Amino acid sequence: MQCCVCKEKPATVHLTQIVGEKMQKLDMCEECAKSKGLNDPTSFAMADLMLGLGASQEIDAAAAGVQLKCPRCGFSQADFKKSGRLGCPECYKTFAEGLSGLLKSMHKGIRHIGKSPESMRKTRDSADRIKTLQTKLDKAIASEDYELCAKLSTEIKSLSGAAPSKVTR
Amino acid sequence: MNDLHSFLISPAEATQQHGPHDRIVMSSRVRLARNLRGLAFPGWAKKNERVKVLETVMPAVVSMPEMSDSFSEQMDNLAPADKQILVERHLISREHAAKSVGSGLVLNREESFCVMINEEDHLRMQALRPGFQLREAWTAIDRFDSSLEKKLDFAFDQELGYLTACPTNLGTGIRVSAMLHLPGCVLDEQINPIIQSVNKLGLAVRGLYGEGTEALGNVFQVSNQMTLGESETVIVERLEKVLAQIIEHEQNARERLLEKKAKIVLNHIGRAYGILANAHSISSKETMNLLSLLRLGVDMGLFPNTQRTLVDELFLVTQPAHLQRQVSDKLTAEERDLIRADMVRERLKSVARPVTKPNGGKAN
Numbered sequence: 001m002q003c004c005v006c007k008e009k010p011a012t013v014h015l016t017q018i019v020g021e022k023m024q025k026l027d028m029c030e031e032c033a034k035s036k037g038l039n040d041p042t043s044f045a046m047a048d049l050m051l052g053l054g055a056s057q058e059i060d061a062a063a064a065g066v067q068l069k070c071p072r073c074g075f076s077q078a079d080f081k082k083s084g085r086l087g088c089p090e091c092y093k094t095f096a097e098g099l100s101g102l103l104k105s106m107h108k109g110i111r112h113i114g115k116s117p118e119s120m121r122k123t124r125d126s127a128d129r130i131k132t133l134q135t136k137l138d139k140a141i142a143s144e145d146y147e148l149c150a151k152l153s154t155e156i157k158s159l160s161g162a163a164p165s166k167v168t169r
Numbered sequence: 170m171n172d173l174h175s176f177l178i179s180p181a182e183a184t185q186q187h188g189p190h191d192r193i194v195m196s197s198r199v200r201l202a203r204n205l206r207g208l209a210f211p212g213w214a215k216k217n218e219r220v221k222v223l224e225t226v227m228p229a230v231v232s233m234p235e236m237s238d239s240f241s242e243q244m245d246n247l248a249p250a251d252k253q254i255l256v257e258r259h260l261i262s263r264e265h266a267a268k269s270v271g272s273g274l275v276l277n278r279e280e281s282f283c284v285m286i287n288e289e290d291h292l293r294m295q296a297l298r299p300g301f302q303l304r305e306a307w308t309a310i311d312r313f314d315s316s317l318e319k320k321l322d323f324a325f326d327q328e329l330g331y332l333t334a335c336p337t338n339l340g341t342g343i344r345v346s347a348m349l350h351l352p353g354c355v356l357d358e359q360i361n362p363i364i365q366s367v368n369k370l371g372l373a374v375r376g377l378y379g380e381g382t383e384a385l386g387n388v389f390q391v392s393n394q395m396t397l398g399e400s401e402t403v404i405v406e407r408l409e410k411v412l413a414q415i416i417e418h419e420q421n422a423r424e425r426l427l428e429k430k431a432k433i434v435l436n437h438i439g440r441a442y443g444i445l446a447n448a449h450s451i452s453s454k455e456t457m458n459l460l461s462l463l464r465l466g467v468d469m470g471l472f473p474n475t476q477r478t479l480v481d482e483l484f485l486v487t488q489p490a491h492l493q494r495q496v497s498d499k500l501t502a503e504e505r506d507l508i509r510a511d512m513v514r515e516r517l518k519s520v521a522r523p524v525t526k527p528n529g530g531k532a533n
Contacts, residue, residue, distance in 0.1 A: 072207070073209045085213070085334040085335045086336070087209055087213040088209040089210075089326075092329055092332055102336060103339065106337055106394075106395065107396065107397035108395045108397065108398035109399065112326070112397060113340075113398060113400045114399070114402075115311070115400070116330070117325050118315070118318065119318070120327070127327050
């Protein structure tokens with residue numbers, strides 16, 4: 001069996017990973033495996049590698065030829081393709097579109113559930129409240145219940161007005 | 170003067186650390202990945218940016234009550250051999266051992282907390298516990314993280330949670346893992362179906378220094394892969410459930426082996442003893458695989474229980490960097506194999522040959 005990366009040497013490292021319903025196989029020679037970081041088993045996650053490769057494709061598709069660059073750190077799609085890692089926290093905004101499909105395929109959900117820093121907890125809660133209120137407001141508008149509309153929009157305003165002061169970014 | 174070796178728990182002492190189910194679950198670990206807001210991740214940051222992060226993070230970590238008695242060092246101040254020792258102790262990752270300027274390490278005296286600074290993320294903080302103690306490890310690292318967030322501004326997004334260099338760690342940034350010693354499942358040829366079903370649950374199974382599927386010394390690492398869309402406690406509880414099942418499988422496999430294939434097991438263990446006690450050259454890999462069988466022999470009552478610590482100690486001190494540490498000259502791999510065999514032979518002099526009828530077992 002030939003190495004699927006260099007297509008020259010015989011493959012001696014075989015990886016099989018099941019992501020969702022799909023089984024993916026990689027057969028590589030020792031050198032290529034090393035160059036992909038497979039000589040580093042303690043920190044190595046097969047998913048990182050596999051999903052890293054998939055990730056670059058996702059981002060490519062989303063950008064459709066336009067070279068996105070993170071305004072904060074200058075990180076580009078090509079860099080992601082190379083490393084499978086992002087440049088800075090801001091990159092998640094820059095590449096949001098391309099990442100969403102990828103995140104869906106690698107995680108249980110695409111919205112964080114669990115711990116959040118204490119400083120963010122209030123804003124996080126109020127963000128949730130605003131979302132529910134907004135849905136209610138939309139319904140109220142549809143049903144032309146203007147009294148309720150007024151009440152809801154005041155509440156939303158007070159919540160969203162208070163929020164920015166707590167955001168530390 | 171910070172001396173790593175006088176700080177580290179000696180291999181002999183390390184074998185005295187016990188936890189629930191530690192015959193099968195060697196250790197539990199929970200790590201959290203965190204990054205500082207507005208700063209490039211270590212893999213993309215320039216050297217001066219990494220140094221700046223290290224200078225911010227290191228004092229904050231050291232000031233934690235859990236780190237009141239701790240070892241902290243920049244990676245560029247550690248010799249390659251010392252970094253390798255830390256890898257063999259499972260305190261840092263191989264990736265971290267390869268780091269230099271701008272990366273660092275903080276480790277507490279009990280070796281129950283270890284923080285890697287500027288590994289793949291700005292912070293990789295881990296709580297380590299002997300035996301099956303995932304929940305305890307999570308509680309400990311959760312508390313650690315909650316105090317640390319008062320000193321450092323972590324990158325967090327309302328939708329995506331904690332932002333990490335690799336999207337695979339996004340959200341909770343948690344990796345819950347345990348190291349399992351599963352010689353019974355391996356000998357009983359149950360290990361592959363177990364790995365497959367554990368994989369199906371979205372958990373990863375890796376070897377100690379896993380090449381392919383064969384784990385060195387029958388040691389396997391099980392951990393979560395998904396970090397976004399479910400809470401830390403849900404992830405910890407799933408791991409707990411799966412581990413409890415694996416423990417049961419391993420116990421059943423050992424019983425079944427003694428019942429149905431006692432001769433095969435006795436043969437494996439007896440030969441392992443024979444080779445270790447008499448070899449004059451032996452590789453690290455062979456040593457670990459044979460020590461695993463000796464460990465199984467102790468569990469099965471073929472050796473006195475007092476030999477458990479010796480076996481565990483040998484498991485650590487026969488690994489390359491630990492072995493190198495015991496001699497002054499720089500050794501080649503071949504020379505190490507000779508010295509390793511000498512050491513193992515010497516230490517096993519005090520261990521009597523395995524008895525041929527396991528305690529309480531049903532060997533025929």
